[in-house]
Amino acid sequence: MTTAQEPLHRLARDLRTHGPVLLAGMPQPHDELLALVWGPRFDREHALGLVARQPQHAAHALPALLEAADRFDALHAPAQRRLRQMILRHRARCGAV
Numbered sequence: 792m793t794t795a796q797e798p799l800h801r802l803a804r805d806l807r808t809h810g811p812v813l814l815a816g817m818p819q820p821h822d823e824l825l826a827l828v829w830g831p832r833f834d835r836e837h838a839l840g841l842v843a844r845q846p847q848h849a850a851h852a853l854p855a856l857l858e859a860a861d862r863f864d865a866l867h868a869p870a871q872r873r874l875r876q877m878i879l880r881h882r883a884r885c886g887a888v
Contacts, residue, residue: 798862799870803877805859812848813841813856821882828874833860 806824814820823841827834838856842849863871 796870798866799874802859802862802866802874805855805862809852809855809859812845812852813838815845821878821885824878825875828863828871828878831868831871833863835860 810820810824814823817823823837826837835857838860842853842856845852863874866874
């Protein structure tokens with residue numbers, strides 16, 4: 792892995808770690824992820840709403856989520872697009888609509 796791709800891979804790893812807890816019970820978890828990263832800045836307000844649904848996990852998930860938000864915001868536009876493409880590809884592999 793190249794040094795330029797490291798922030799993207801670290802962000803994807805964090806999403807895999809904390810995503811299942813934050814997205815538990817959501818009918819379209821990929822859409823929720825895309826909502827967080829669709830714009831040029833991470834949607835922190837939407838993320839806080841997801842954390843609020845799981846208060847028992849908030850103390851552990853919130854710091855990691857805010858760190859992921861900062862990392863996403865620091866990515867260049869091509870890397871942000873790459874992350875969105877990864878989410879879309881994963882959604883297609885999972886058979887989600």
